[in-house]
Amino acid sequence: MNEPEAAVWMGRLVEISRNDGALPDPALIWWKARLLDRQAAQARVARPIAIAQWVSLVVAVVTAIVLCAASWPGIVGVLEPAGVALWVAGAGIAVFMGLALRFVLGE
Amino acid sequence: MDQQEFTAFYNETAPALRGYIRRVSGEGEAADDLLQETYLRFLRAKPEADDRAAMKAYLYKTATAAIYDRWRRQRRERLWSLAFRFHEEAPPAAGTGDVTRCFQKLKPRERALLWLAYVEGYAHDEIAGTLDLNAKSIKVLLFRARRNLERILRQNGLSEVNL
Numbered sequence: 001m002n003e004p005e006a007a008v009w010m011g012r013l014v015e016i017s018r019n020d021g022a023l024p025d026p027a028l029i030w031w032k033a034r035l036l037d038r039q040a041a042q043a044r045v046a047r048p049i050a051i052a053q054w055v056s057l058v059v060a061v062v063t064a065i066v067l068c069a070a071s072w073p074g075i076v077g078v079l080e081p082a083g084v085a086l087w088v089a090g091a092g093i094a095v096f097m098g099l100a101l102r103f104v105l106g107e
Numbered sequence: 108m109d110q111q112e113f114t115a116f117y118n119e120t121a122p123a124l125r126g127y128i129r130r131v132s133g134e135g136e137a138a139d140d141l142l143q144e145t146y147l148r149f150l151r152a153k154p155e156a157d158d159r160a161a162m163k164a165y166l167y168k169t170a171t172a173a174i175y176d177r178w179r180r181q182r183r184e185r186l187w188s189l190a191f192r193f194h195e196e197a198p199p200a201a202g203t204g205d206v207t208r209c210f211q212k213l214k215p216r217e218r219a220l221l222w223l224a225y226v227e228g229y230a231h232d233e234i235a236g237t238l239d240l241n242a243k244s245i246k247v248l249l250f251r252a253r254r255n256l257e258r259i260l261r262q263n264g265l266s267e268v269n270l
Contacts (some may be wrong), residue, residue, distance in 0.1 A: 001257035010225035012206045016127030024143050026117040030110050032143075033150035038195065042265070 057101060108154060117146065121161060124170060124228065131218045132174045133211050141177060145170040162257060167227070169238045178215075209259045217252035224249055 001009075069073065079086045108116070121142065128145070129138040148169050168196050210218060219238055222231045231249075235242035 001253040003253070006157060006221060006253045006256065007225040009206065009260070010221055013130055013210060014123075014224075014226055016207055017129060018122070020125060020138075021128065023121050023125065024139055026114045026121070027110070029117070029143055029146045030113055030150065033147050036151060057171075098270065 060101070108150070115151065116159075116162065120166060124166060126226070127167065127175065127219075127222050130168055130207070130210055131171070131215055132224060134177075137177075141170070141173050144173045148173065157203060160190075164229075164233055164237055167223065168239075171238060174215070178246065187264045205263060205265055209256070209263050212253055213252065216248070217255060219243070220249055220252050221256065242244075 079090065112263070124145065125142050128134070128141045132138060132141060134141065145166065149166055152165075152169075154165060210221075213221070216238065220234060223234045223237060229237070231245040232242045234245050234258060239247070
Protein backbone atom coordinates (compact mmCIF):
# COMPACT_ATOMS: atom_id res chain seq x y z
CA MET A 1 0.00 0.00 0.00
CA ASN A 2 1.48 3.35 -1.00
CA GLU A 3 1.08 6.66 0.82
CA PRO A 4 -1.87 8.07 -1.20
CA GLU A 5 -3.78 4.78 -0.71
CA ALA A 6 -3.12 4.90 3.02
CA ALA A 7 -4.35 8.49 3.08
CA VAL A 8 -7.60 7.40 1.38
CA TRP A 9 -8.20 4.64 3.97
CA MET A 10 -7.44 7.00 6.80
CA GLY A 11 -9.82 9.53 5.25
CA ARG A 12 -12.57 6.93 5.54
CA LEU A 13 -11.82 6.56 9.24
CA VAL A 14 -12.03 10.32 9.67
CA GLU A 15 -15.45 10.32 7.95
CA ILE A 16 -16.66 7.67 10.41
CA SER A 17 -15.20 9.67 13.32
CA ARG A 18 -17.25 12.74 12.33
CA ASN A 19 -20.43 10.92 13.43
CA ASP A 20 -19.19 10.24 16.97
CA GLY A 21 -21.74 12.55 18.64
CA ALA A 22 -21.47 15.74 20.69
CA LEU A 23 -18.14 16.64 22.26
CA PRO A 24 -17.79 17.26 26.02
CA ASP A 25 -18.39 20.87 27.05
CA PRO A 26 -15.08 22.84 27.04
CA ALA A 27 -16.34 25.11 29.86
CA LEU A 28 -16.72 22.06 32.10
CA ILE A 29 -13.16 20.93 31.34
CA TRP A 30 -11.86 24.45 31.99
CA TRP A 31 -13.52 24.68 35.43
CA LYS A 32 -12.50 21.16 36.36
CA ALA A 33 -8.87 22.02 35.57
CA ARG A 34 -9.12 25.19 37.69
CA LEU A 35 -10.67 23.17 40.55
CA LEU A 36 -7.87 20.58 40.39
CA ASP A 37 -5.31 23.42 40.40
CA ARG A 38 -6.95 24.90 43.49
CA GLN A 39 -6.97 21.51 45.27
CA ALA A 40 -3.30 21.01 44.40
CA ALA A 41 -2.48 24.48 45.77
CA GLN A 42 -4.34 23.69 49.01
CA ALA A 43 -2.49 20.39 49.33
CA ARG A 44 0.81 22.25 48.82
CA VAL A 45 -0.09 24.72 51.59
CA ALA A 46 -1.13 21.93 53.99
CA ARG A 47 1.97 19.82 53.30
CA PRO A 48 4.26 21.46 55.91
CA ILE A 49 1.56 20.89 58.57
CA ALA A 50 1.30 17.21 57.69
CA ILE A 51 5.08 16.86 57.78
CA ALA A 52 5.22 18.63 61.17
CA GLN A 53 2.60 16.22 62.55
CA TRP A 54 4.65 13.21 61.50
CA VAL A 55 7.86 14.71 62.87
CA SER A 56 6.16 15.40 66.23
CA LEU A 57 4.88 11.81 66.33
CA VAL A 58 8.34 10.39 65.66
CA VAL A 59 9.88 12.69 68.32
CA ALA A 60 7.21 11.67 70.85
CA VAL A 61 7.71 7.95 70.21
CA VAL A 62 11.51 8.17 70.33
CA THR A 63 11.34 10.26 73.55
CA ALA A 64 8.99 7.73 75.16
CA ILE A 65 11.29 4.83 74.24
CA VAL A 66 14.38 6.65 75.53
CA LEU A 67 12.64 7.57 78.79
CA CYS A 68 11.38 4.00 79.29
CA ALA A 69 14.82 2.57 78.60
CA ALA A 70 16.50 5.05 80.96
CA SER A 71 14.15 4.36 83.85
CA TRP A 72 13.49 0.67 83.10
CA PRO A 73 14.78 -0.67 86.47
CA GLY A 74 12.51 1.81 88.29
CA ILE A 75 9.49 0.80 86.19
CA VAL A 76 10.14 -2.89 86.85
CA GLY A 77 10.54 -2.11 90.54
CA VAL A 78 7.12 -0.45 90.65
CA LEU A 79 5.25 -2.97 88.52
CA GLU A 80 6.74 -6.25 89.77
CA PRO A 81 5.17 -6.27 93.22
CA ALA A 82 1.73 -5.50 91.74
CA GLY A 83 1.83 -8.55 89.47
CA VAL A 84 0.36 -9.17 86.04
CA ALA A 85 -2.57 -6.72 86.36
CA LEU A 86 -0.37 -3.63 86.33
CA TRP A 87 1.68 -4.94 83.37
CA VAL A 88 -1.56 -5.46 81.40
CA ALA A 89 -2.78 -1.99 82.40
CA GLY A 90 0.55 -0.46 81.27
CA ALA A 91 0.41 -2.26 77.94
CA GLY A 92 -3.23 -1.20 77.52
CA ILE A 93 -2.35 2.46 78.11
CA ALA A 94 0.49 2.23 75.57
CA VAL A 95 -1.82 0.71 72.93
CA PHE A 96 -4.51 3.29 73.68
CA MET A 97 -2.04 6.16 73.34
CA GLY A 98 -0.82 4.75 70.03
CA LEU A 99 -4.35 4.44 68.67
CA ALA A 100 -5.24 7.95 69.89
CA LEU A 101 -2.18 9.39 68.13
CA ARG A 102 -3.03 7.46 64.95
CA PHE A 103 -6.59 8.79 65.09
CA VAL A 104 -5.48 12.40 65.64
CA LEU A 105 -2.96 12.23 62.78
CA GLY A 106 -5.47 10.45 60.57
CA GLU A 107 -7.90 13.32 61.04
CA MET B 108 -4.13 30.75 28.25
CA ASP B 109 -7.54 32.17 29.28
CA GLN B 110 -10.91 30.45 28.97
CA GLN B 111 -11.76 32.11 25.66
CA GLU B 112 -8.48 31.01 24.08
CA PHE B 113 -8.95 27.52 25.44
CA THR B 114 -12.50 27.24 24.04
CA ALA B 115 -11.29 28.34 20.60
CA PHE B 116 -8.37 25.89 20.75
CA TYR B 117 -10.69 23.11 21.96
CA ASN B 118 -13.23 23.69 19.19
CA GLU B 119 -10.41 23.61 16.66
CA THR B 120 -8.66 20.47 17.92
CA ALA B 121 -11.17 18.33 19.84
CA PRO B 122 -13.05 16.65 16.94
CA ALA B 123 -9.84 15.33 15.35
CA LEU B 124 -8.30 14.49 18.71
CA ARG B 125 -11.36 12.44 19.69
CA GLY B 126 -11.02 10.55 16.39
CA TYR B 127 -7.36 9.88 17.20
CA ILE B 128 -8.14 8.69 20.74
CA ARG B 129 -11.05 6.54 19.58
CA ARG B 130 -9.13 4.84 16.79
CA VAL B 131 -5.83 4.42 18.61
CA SER B 132 -7.26 3.31 21.96
CA GLY B 133 -10.09 1.24 20.47
CA GLU B 134 -12.34 2.63 23.21
CA GLY B 135 -15.90 3.61 22.39
CA GLU B 136 -17.71 5.62 25.04
CA ALA B 137 -14.59 5.82 27.22
CA ALA B 138 -12.89 7.87 24.49
CA ASP B 139 -14.68 10.97 25.77
CA ASP B 140 -13.24 10.36 29.26
CA LEU B 141 -9.78 10.10 27.73
CA LEU B 142 -10.44 13.26 25.74
CA GLN B 143 -11.35 15.15 28.93
CA GLU B 144 -8.36 13.68 30.74
CA THR B 145 -6.10 14.85 27.90
CA TYR B 146 -7.37 18.44 28.00
CA LEU B 147 -7.20 18.49 31.81
CA ARG B 148 -3.55 17.44 31.73
CA PHE B 149 -2.93 19.91 28.92
CA LEU B 150 -4.48 22.83 30.84
CA ARG B 151 -2.73 21.96 34.09
CA ALA B 152 0.62 21.96 32.28
CA LYS B 153 -0.03 25.70 31.65
CA PRO B 154 0.90 25.76 27.95
CA GLU B 155 2.12 28.93 26.23
CA ALA B 156 -0.63 30.07 23.88
CA ASP B 157 1.61 31.67 21.26
CA ASP B 158 2.77 28.59 19.32
CA ARG B 159 -0.32 26.82 17.97
CA ALA B 160 1.60 24.00 16.23
CA ALA B 161 3.63 23.21 19.35
CA MET B 162 0.47 23.23 21.47
CA LYS B 163 -1.20 20.79 19.11
CA ALA B 164 1.84 18.51 19.09
CA TYR B 165 1.89 18.62 22.90
CA LEU B 166 -1.83 17.81 22.97
CA TYR B 167 -1.33 14.65 20.87
CA LYS B 168 1.65 13.64 23.01
CA THR B 169 -0.53 14.08 26.11
CA ALA B 170 -3.37 12.07 24.54
CA THR B 171 -0.97 9.23 23.68
CA ALA B 172 0.34 9.22 27.26
CA ALA B 173 -3.24 9.18 28.61
CA ILE B 174 -4.10 6.19 26.39
CA TYR B 175 -1.03 4.26 27.57
CA ASP B 176 -1.77 5.12 31.22
CA ARG B 177 -5.31 3.80 30.80
CA TRP B 178 -4.05 0.55 29.30
CA ARG B 179 -1.61 0.10 32.18
CA ARG B 180 -4.41 0.74 34.69
CA GLN B 181 -6.73 -1.69 32.91
CA ARG B 182 -4.00 -4.36 32.83
CA ARG B 183 -3.48 -3.98 36.59
CA GLU B 184 -7.25 -4.16 37.23
CA ARG B 185 -7.57 -7.24 35.00
CA LEU B 186 -4.77 -9.00 36.84
CA TRP B 187 -6.39 -8.09 40.15
CA SER B 188 -9.85 -9.30 39.09
CA LEU B 189 -8.36 -12.48 37.60
CA ALA B 190 -6.77 -13.16 40.95
CA PHE B 191 -10.22 -13.08 42.54
CA ARG B 192 -12.00 -14.81 39.64
CA PHE B 193 -14.33 -11.88 39.05
CA HIS B 194 -12.96 -11.06 35.64
CA GLU B 195 -15.46 -9.97 33.04
CA GLU B 196 -14.59 -9.84 29.36
CA ALA B 197 -13.96 -6.32 28.13
CA PRO B 198 -16.51 -5.06 25.64
CA PRO B 199 -15.43 -5.27 22.02
CA ALA B 200 -13.53 -2.30 20.68
CA ALA B 201 -15.56 0.55 19.22
CA GLY B 202 -16.17 0.04 15.57
CA THR B 203 -18.83 1.24 13.23
CA GLY B 204 -17.64 -0.45 10.09
CA ASP B 205 -15.27 -2.86 8.42
CA VAL B 206 -12.58 -0.21 8.00
CA THR B 207 -12.67 0.58 11.71
CA ARG B 208 -12.54 -3.10 12.65
CA CYS B 209 -9.59 -3.67 10.34
CA PHE B 210 -7.82 -0.63 11.78
CA GLN B 211 -8.32 -1.98 15.30
CA LYS B 212 -6.42 -5.12 14.33
CA LEU B 213 -3.22 -3.10 13.91
CA LYS B 214 -0.86 -2.59 16.83
CA PRO B 215 -1.61 0.59 18.84
CA ARG B 216 1.63 2.22 17.77
CA GLU B 217 0.86 1.50 14.11
CA ARG B 218 -2.59 3.04 14.53
CA ALA B 219 -1.07 6.16 16.07
CA LEU B 220 1.59 6.37 13.34
CA LEU B 221 -0.93 6.10 10.51
CA TRP B 222 -3.30 8.62 12.09
CA LEU B 223 -0.62 11.22 12.76
CA ALA B 224 0.94 10.80 9.30
CA TYR B 225 -2.12 10.62 7.08
CA VAL B 226 -4.86 12.40 9.03
CA GLU B 227 -2.90 15.07 10.87
CA GLY B 228 -0.28 15.29 8.14
CA TYR B 229 2.58 15.37 10.62
CA ALA B 230 6.18 15.30 9.42
CA HIS B 231 8.37 12.41 10.54
CA ASP B 232 10.14 14.44 13.23
CA GLU B 233 6.79 15.62 14.63
CA ILE B 234 5.54 12.03 14.80
CA ALA B 235 8.77 11.01 16.51
CA GLY B 236 8.32 13.75 19.11
CA THR B 237 4.70 12.84 19.75
CA LEU B 238 5.27 9.11 20.11
CA ASP B 239 8.73 9.28 21.71
CA LEU B 240 10.35 7.45 18.83
CA ASN B 241 13.55 7.95 16.87
CA ALA B 242 12.87 10.22 13.87
CA LYS B 243 15.02 8.01 11.63
CA SER B 244 12.86 4.97 12.32
CA ILE B 245 9.53 6.61 11.40
CA LYS B 246 9.83 5.93 7.66
CA VAL B 247 10.37 2.21 8.23
CA LEU B 248 7.66 1.98 10.89
CA LEU B 249 5.18 3.76 8.64
CA PHE B 250 6.02 1.41 5.78
CA ARG B 251 5.39 -1.60 8.04
CA ALA B 252 2.15 -0.08 9.32
CA ARG B 253 0.88 0.48 5.77
CA ARG B 254 1.89 -3.05 4.79
CA ASN B 255 0.09 -4.51 7.80
CA LEU B 256 -3.02 -2.43 7.12
CA GLU B 257 -3.02 -3.63 3.53
CA ARG B 258 -2.69 -7.26 4.66
CA ILE B 259 -5.54 -6.93 7.14
CA LEU B 260 -7.77 -5.18 4.61
CA ARG B 261 -7.07 -7.99 2.10
CA GLN B 262 -7.86 -10.66 4.69
CA ASN B 263 -11.19 -8.94 5.29
CA GLY B 264 -12.05 -8.63 1.64
CA LEU B 265 -11.32 -4.91 1.46
CA SER B 266 -8.65 -4.42 -1.14
CA GLU B 267 -7.51 -1.50 -3.26
CA VAL B 268 -10.42 -2.24 -5.62
CA ASN B 269 -12.71 -0.66 -3.03
CA LEU B 270 -10.79 2.62 -3.08
